[in-house]
Amino acid sequence: GQNIDQPTEMTATEGAIVQINCTYQTSGFNGLFWYQQHAGEAPTFLSYNVLDGLEEKGRFSSFLSRSKGYSYLLLKELQMKDSASYLCAVMDSNYQLIWGAGTKLIIKP
Amino acid sequence: GAVVSQHPSWVICKSGTSVKIECRSLDFQATTMFWYRQFPKQSLMLMATSNEGSKATYEQGVEKDKFLINHASLTLSTLTVTSAHPEDSSFYICSATTGTSGFNEQFFGPGTRLTVL
Numbered sequence: 001g002q003n004i005d006q007p008t009e010m011t012a013t014e015g016a017i018v019q020i021n022c023t024y025q026t027s028g029f030n031g032l033f034w035y036q037q038h039a040g041e042a043p044t045f046l047s048y049n050v051l052d053g054l055e056e057k058g059r060f061s062s063f064l065s066r067s068k069g070y071s072y073l074l075l076k077e078l079q080m081k082d083s084a085s086y087l088c089a090v091m092d093s094n095y096q097l098i099w100g101a102g103t104k105l106i107i108k109p
Numbered sequence: 110g111a112v113v114s115q116h117p118s119w120v121i122c123k124s125g126t127s128v129k130i131e132c133r134s135l136d137f138q139a140t141t142m143f144w145y146r147q148f149p150k151q152s153l154m155l156m157a158t159s160n161e162g163s164k165a166t167y168e169q170g171v172e173k174d175k176f177l178i179n180h181a182s183l184t185l186s187t188l189t190v191t192s193a194h195p196e197d198s199s200f201y202i203c204s205a206t207t208g209t210s211g212f213n214e215q216f217f218g219p220g221t222r223l224t225v226l
Contacts, residue, residue: 042202042217043153087152097215101152 002026004100006088011106012078020073020086020103028093034062034073035087037102043087046073075105083107111137113205115218122193123226130188130221132203138183139205143215144176147200159186193225 003025012018024032031050035043049055049064049071061074073086085102092098112135122128132142141160145153157173159165159180167173177189186205190197200222204215 040200040220040222042204042220044217045214048214096158097155099152099155 002090002092002098004088004090004098006086006100006103008101009104009106011108012075014078014080014107014109016078017074017076018078018105020075020088020105022071022073022088022100024069024071024088024090024098024100026090026092026098029066030091030093030095032062032064032071033089033091033097034060034071035089037085037087039084046086078107080107080109111205111207111214111216113139113203113216113218115201115203115221117221118219119222119224121224121226124194125192127189127191128193128223130190130201130203130223132186132188132205132218134184134205134216137205137207137216139186139207140183141206142180142186143204143206144178144186144188145202145204147202147220153202156188190223193223195225198223198225 006022033048034046036046037043047062049062054063059076064071085104087102088100089097114133116131144156146156147153155168156171157165157167157178159178161180161183165178180186200220202220204217
């Protein structure tokens, strides 16, 4: 079956760095997405990786290793507004998104 | 950027009634729209995929006669929850893309919170 694993919850301090990991097993691979979702709101797009390596976008970076079925989202200079759930999603061979359960990130002052 | 709207934002209804949720792409034509359901503290669950002018494709376990989807135009899809029951209470989110295959970013609507009493 298809499976996306990511930690349920993480806690970090304002101003620090946090890495949220995601491992996946899917039928085919057409890219990996990271979305941010604040409570009660719809997800918003953060990043897309289809080739191995690191994609940097401001305070957020996303890394992909296709051979390991692994990705991480790196958040630097954490701000209180970064408190949210972070969803990892993989597009399979049918171009359908398979969603992880999300990682709730709690930022403490 | 691409904007997707949903209406209503929240709705409370009595058990046994039907509720219609609209999803609109405001500044682009959406050939494909997706309907998701999200229960508290859980991830998004895809309910169905709809392409303009054709019947929706439902995911396993989703009753197509209970969750009616109509994608009549390139900017509008509707989800009707028929004979709603308390267990249907959830956060319903639609998303839209401009293509039917390949990488096409999904643009999400703001969601509709349904509470069935």
